Amino acid sequence: MAAKKLRRAQLSQELCERLSRYQITTCQDFLCLSLLELMKVTGQSYYEVQKLLHKVSRACAPKMQTAYEMKLRKSVNPSSTFLSTTLHSLDRVLRGGVPCGSLTEITSPPGCGKTQFCIMMSVLATLPISMGGLDGAVIYIDTESAFSAERLIEIAANRFPTYFDSDEKLFCMTSSVHLYRDLTCCSVLKRIMSLEEEIISKKVKLIIIDSVASVVRKEFDPKLQGNLAERSNFLTRGASVLKYLAEEFSIPVILTNQITTSLSSVPALQADLVSPADDLSLFEGTKGEKDSGCVTAALGNTWSHSVNTRLILQYHDLPTRQLLVAKSPVAPFSAFFYTIEKSGLVLQGKTRTLVPGIDNHWSPEVLSTF
Amino acid sequence: MRHPFPYEHFRNKSFVFFSLVGTLPLAPALRSRLAAAGFQTAQELLDTGPCGLSKEIGISREEALEALQVVRQECHGDAARTPGGSGATRKCTALELLEEEQTQGFIITFCSALDTILGGGVQLTKITEICGAPGVGKTQLCMQLAVDVQIPECFGGVAGEAVFVDTEGSFMVDRVVDIAAACVRHCHLIAEAQQEEDHREALETFSLENILSHIYYFRCRDYIELLAQVYLLPEFLSEHSKVRLVVIDGIAFPFRHDFEDLSLRTRLLNGLAQQLIIIANDHKTAVVLTNQMTTRIGQSQSTLVPALGESWGHAATVRLIFHWDNKSFQTGHSGSWPWSATCQAPEAQEFSHWGWDSVG
Numbered sequence: 001m002a003a004k005k006l007r008r009a010q011l012s013q014e015l016c017e018r019l020s021r022y023q024i025t026t027c028q029d030f031l032c033l034s035l036l037e038l039m040k041v042t043g044q045s046y047y048e049v050q051k052l053l054h055k056v057s058r059a060c061a062p063k064m065q066t067a068y069e070m071k072l073r074k075s076v077n078p079s080s081t082f083l084s085t086t087l088h089s090l091d092r093v094l095r096g097g098v099p100c101g102s103l104t105e106i107t108s109p110p111g112c113g114k115t116q117f118c119i120m121m122s123v124l125a126t127l128p129i130s131m132g133g134l135d136g137a138v139i140y141i142d143t144e145s146a147f148s149a150e151r152l153i154e155i156a157a158n159r160f161p162t163y164f165d166s167d168e169k170l171f172c173m174t175s176s177v178h179l180y181r182d183l184t185c186c187s188v189l190k191r192i193m194s195l196e197e198e199i200i201s202k203k204v205k206l207i208i209i210d211s212v213a214s215v216v217r218k219e220f221d222p223k224l225q226g227n228l229a230e231r232s233n234f235l236t237r238g239a240s241v242l243k244y245l246a247e248e249f250s251i252p253v254i255l256t257n258q259i260t261t262s263l264s265s266v267p268a269l270q271a272d273l274v275s276p277a278d279d280l281s282l283f284e285g286t287k288g289e290k291d292s293g294c295v296t297a298a299l300g301n302t303w304s305h306s307v308n309t310r311l312i313l314q315y316h317d318l319p320t321r322q323l324l325v326a327k328s329p330v331a332p333f334s335a336f337f338y339t340i341e342k343s344g345l346v347l348q349g350k351t352r353t354l355v356p357g358i359d360n361h362w363s364p365e366v367l368s369t370f
Numbered sequence: 371m372r373h374p375f376p377y378e379h380f381r382n383k384s385f386v387f388f389s390l391v392g393t394l395p396l397a398p399a400l401r402s403r404l405a406a407a408g409f410q411t412a413q414e415l416l417d418t419g420p421c422g423l424s425k426e427i428g429i430s431r432e433e434a435l436e437a438l439q440v441v442r443q444e445c446h447g448d449a450a451r452t453p454g455g456s457g458a459t460r461k462c463t464a465l466e467l468l469e470e471e472q473t474q475g476f477i478i479t480f481c482s483a484l485d486t487i488l489g490g491g492v493q494l495t496k497i498t499e500i501c502g503a504p505g506v507g508k509t510q511l512c513m514q515l516a517v518d519v520q521i522p523e524c525f526g527g528v529a530g531e532a533v534f535v536d537t538e539g540s541f542m543v544d545r546v547v548d549i550a551a552a553c554v555r556h557c558h559l560i561a562e563a564q565q566e567e568d569h570r571e572a573l574e575t576f577s578l579e580n581i582l583s584h585i586y587y588f589r590c591r592d593y594i595e596l597l598a599q600v601y602l603l604p605e606f607l608s609e610h611s612k613v614r615l616v617v618i619d620g621i622a623f624p625f626r627h628d629f630e631d632l633s634l635r636t637r638l639l640n641g642l643a644q645q646l647i648i649i650a651n652d653h654k655t656a657v658v659l660t661n662q663m664t665t666r667i668g669q670s671q672s673t674l675v676p677a678l679g680e681s682w683g684h685a686a687t688v689r690l691i692f693h694w695d696n697k698s699f700q701t702g703h704s705g706s707w708p709w710s711a712t713c714q715a716p717e718a719q720e721f722s723h724w725g726w727d728s729v730g
Contacts, residue, residue, distance in 0.1 A: 028594045031601075032634060034641070039398055045440060046395030054605075057598035062589050064606075067516075067534075068582035070543045095544060102539060228665070236627035243539050244591055301674070302626065304504035305662045308540055327505040329542040 006030060009059035011052065015042065027060045083125060083206065083252050084132040086159070087347045093325060093334045097132075098252045099309060103242055107257040107297045108313035112321055113340050114256040115146045116155075117313070118208045120344035121254060123156045125206035126173045131163065134251070136205025137176040139198060141191055143215040147179055158343035178202060185219050185234055188212075192241050199249055207245065211256035212238075213298045222300070232302045239306035255307065259314075260298040320348060391415070394444060396437055403427045412441050475528035477519045477615060477656055479511065488688065494528070494614060494656045497646055497685060499621075501661040501676040502692035508660040509540045512617045515658060516585050517550045519615040522572035525557050530614025530655075531584040533606070535599060538620035541587065550581040586610070593624035597638065600645050607653045615656050616649065622662040622677040636681055643685035659686065 004027045007016045016025075022041045024030055031053075033041070038049045074081055082096035091097045098104050098121065106114050122140060127133025140147060156164045156173055164170050178198075182188045188209070198204060212235075220231040246253045297304065297312075304310070310327035316337060323336045323345075337348040390411060391404050407427050409415060415423065415438060423434040476491030485491050492498050492515060500508050516534055521527025534541060554576060561569035586606075590596040596618075607613050621642075629635045650657045664677040676683065676691065683689070 027598075031594055031597050032638065034637070043397050043399055045397045045400075047440070048397075053601055057601040060594055060598035061602050062591070062595055062599060065587050066583050067543055067546055067585035067587055068579060070587065071547060071582055074543060233627045236623070240591070240623075240627070247539055247589070301504060301663060301665065305538070305623070310505070329509065329540060330545055 004059060006056070009056045011055065015052075018042065027056050030056050031060070081250075083121065083134055085121065086124060086132065087336070087338070087345060089336055089347055090323065090325075090334075093331045094309075094328060095330045098254065099330075100250050100252045101247050102308035103239065103246060103253050103255060103306065104309040104311065105255050105257050105307040106311050106313060107259060107326075109259040109315065112313040112315060113338075113345060114313060115144075115210055116151075116340055117345060118210050118254060118256065119147065119152050120155055120159070121206065122177050122208065123152065123159065123173065123344075126176045127160070127163070131160070134205035136251075137178060137202045138206045138208065139195065139202075139204050140177055140179045141188065141207075141209045142179060142181050143183055143188065143209070144211060145181060145183075146210065149174060152177065154342055155344040158341075178204075183215065185215050188215055189234065189238055192238055192245075195241075195245055196248075199245065199251070204249075205251050207242070207251065207253045209242075209253075209255045211258060212303075213256070213258035216299060217258070217260075228300075232300065235299060235303045236306060239303070243306075257303075258298045260296060394441055396440060400427075400429070400433075400437060403429070412445055415441050416445075475614070477515055477528060478521075478526065479514060479518065484690075488690075492615075492656050492658060493688070494654055495650050496687040497643075497650055497657045497659065498688045498690065499659045499661055499676075499686035500690045500692070501663060503663050503674070506692045508692070509538075509619055510545070512619050512658060512660060513541070513546050514549055515615060516617060517546065517553050517581055519656075520576070520581050520584055521553065521557065522576055524566070524568045524572050525560060528614050529612075531586070531610060531612045532615040532617065533586045533588070533603070533610075533613055535588045535590060535596070535616070535618045536620070537590050537596060537618070537623045539589070540619065541589075543582075546582065546585065547578065550578050554578060554581070584612075586613070590624065593638070596624055597642065600642055600649075603645075603649055604652070607649065607655065611653075613653070613655055615658065616646075617658045617660075618646075619660050620662075621659045622664075625678060626662070636679065639678060639682055639685070643682070646685070 005025055006019060006027060007013070009027055009030075011019075019025070019030070019041060024033070024041060030038075035046070035049060035053075038053070039046065042049060042052065044052070081101070082094070082099050084091050084097035085094075106117055108114050118140070122138045124132070125134045125136060125138050128135045152174060153170055156170060164173070180191055182191050192209075195204075195207065199207075216231060216235065220227045220234070222228045222231065242253050242255075245251070297310075304327075307327070308329060309325075309331075312324040312326045314322050314324070316322045319339050320337050321339065323338055325331045325334045338345050339348060340346075391409050391414075392401060394401070394412060396404075404415070404427065409418075418426070420431055420434040420438055423429070423438070424431045427434075429437075474494050476485075476488075476493055478491040479485055479488075488498075500511060502508050512534070516532040519528060519530045519532050521529070523529045554573075557569075557573060557576060561573055588599055590599055603616065607616075625635055625639065646657050646659075649655065661682075662677045663674045666673050666675045676689070
């Protein structure tokens with residue numbers, strides 16, 4: 001939108017030529033100038049410039065829709081608004097599953113099951129709509145080389161044995177999962193920028209990036225001067241492109257993040273602790289020592305603002321682990337126990353919807369809802 | 371012999387006719403020509419007439435006529451304004467302003483603690499900024515306000531409509547449906563308890579469908595779309611005169627990346643703030659903005675501060691900062707003049723299906 005050329009904004013030819021002499025060719029250049037500057041470069045009076053501003057704004061501004069129209073559109077096509085995770089209690093709490101059109105983040109310490117969750121979701125996305133899937137391809141951007149095709153087949157065969165009863169079906173599923181290995185920030189960003197065409201040509205219905213944190217933390221050290229700002233810049237750019245893709249094509253985007261432990265009170269990391277939901281030291285129960293530093297989701301608070309839903313996985317009594325809904329526009333505080341089996345993640349026991357204050361194990365600061 | 375000062379001659383004319391040529395809203399090239407020819411005041415231009423003007427400066431008669439029309443419009447516009455008529459530069463006493471402010475409606479938030487520190491609710495004609503950490507509830511509050519602004523007057527609301535400008539994509543229609551349904555239920559309960567005729571009448575139009583139809587949603591993907599939308603807002607508000615709330619959810623997000631030139635960012639933000647102030651005043655709407663928190667690295671420690679810098683802090687009249695506190699759930703803090711009270715919510719605030727609510 002910003003890069004829209006002025007001649008497409010229905011300004012006259014001679015005006016566009018005059019403006020291009022001042023290097024003003026796009027709507028962005030035009031709208032960034034003050035009124036006096038505009039009067040100078042267009043050579044027109046105040047009222048004329050106001051009218052021009054109006055014209056250019058009309059060319060850039062988004063279309064209006066009422067909340068009612070949005071609701072109607074959603075109810076016409078309900079299955080396309082979420083991707084069911086087949087973890088029934090989680091789906092119920094999230095009102096259907098991983099929401100389409102927004103960014104969902106899975107955060108956990110290493111080894112808890114982030115990649116397993118992502119692989120499981122890849123299988124689910126390729127399933128037909130009648131089975132709760134999205135009947136589409138998956139783009140899997142792997143920055144840690146953790147993806148395993150064998151595990152993909154194992155999960156598919158064990159979770160849906162009746163559906164994947166033939167090799168042919170399995171191969172069909174695996175050929176819809178497109179894997180990209182991008183190991184630097186630069187290549188990840190380039191990949192994200194090029195996704196629009198891929199999504200259309202391959203009929204993609206799910207984007208997974210595993211993991212954003214590993215590639216960012218390799219290259220940006222927040223203790224060095226200037227790196228914090230650059231890191232924020234990279235993350236917000238990536239986030240806004242991903243949001244655009246998610247909304248434009250109405251597909252879910254899943255990203256994974258890491259947990260960071262700061263061993264001393266390093267200032268930069270301390271400030272990352274913006275939301276008590278991210279303060280996982282409280283989860284450690286009695287054995288965690290607060291003095292040894294705080295445990296928090298990596299990538300800082302700017303990133304936390306950018307994702308719409310955040311799920312936290314963490315250890316409980318092995319082999320049981322815990323899944324928390326930490327940030328969601330529709331879900332209340334919830335925690336689930338799960339184990340990792342051949343068929344992927346399996347929920348154990350009943351769901352707990354936690355009420356702060358009453359359920360003393362989880363203090364209200366620990367969980368956040370949005 | 372004393373020459374009487376020609377006071378009579380000038381008394382009926384507005385002083386604007388003596389406005390200098392340099393301040394008239396003409397094209398810069400024309401202005402420089404007029405200055406070079408020696409014209410100083412608007413009155414001189416009007417006295418010369420189009421033909422004389424065209425000959426003296428060397429422009430065509432049509433151009434001269436256009437210029438004179440601009441000058442006349444400007445002068446008459448000012449003349450209409452000076453005798454204390456209605457317009458952007460009217461004068462009034464502080465008492466009149468006080469009376470106006472007291473009869474001004476508030477948009478209630480249904481959270482008594484919050485309404486108390488805001489002085490009754492979100493105030494019309496003012497800009498309120500909501501800052502907070504991710505996940506603390508800024509968008510929830512905005513969605514709540516977009517529903518609450520529509521509450522009919524007999525129930526204590528302002529019976530207005532809402533504009534929702536979304537830059538982060540966090541607007542969830544389903545959640546708004548929940549909040550709206552709960553609000554309608556609440557009003558039904560009040561009506562049943564009080565059994566008044568106007569309550570029942572109001573409830574006929576206060577339905578879920580109507581509430582959703584009166585939330586006008588704009589999704590702005592970058593700062594250019596946001597700037598463009600704010601330029602077009604006055605026109606939209608004139609067409610939809612019942613709008614009493616403009617929410618911009620995420621004023622920080624589009625400005626936080628791709629800006630190497632920070633001075634440009636400051637200038638654009640200041641321009642945005644000014645336009646929003648004008649919108650708030652001219653159309654009697656409340657403007658609510660949400661802002662992110664960012665890290666400020668200090669010498670010995672880092673703190674969380676609202677994003678977008680110091681100068682942006684002056685834009686809003688009321689600034690609410692939500693943060694997690696040790697024992698209590700959330701603390702609202704009204705940081706700007708005239709209120710600077712801190713409010714502790716001792717009870718747990720639960721996000722019930724009503725949205726914001728103090729649970730006793």
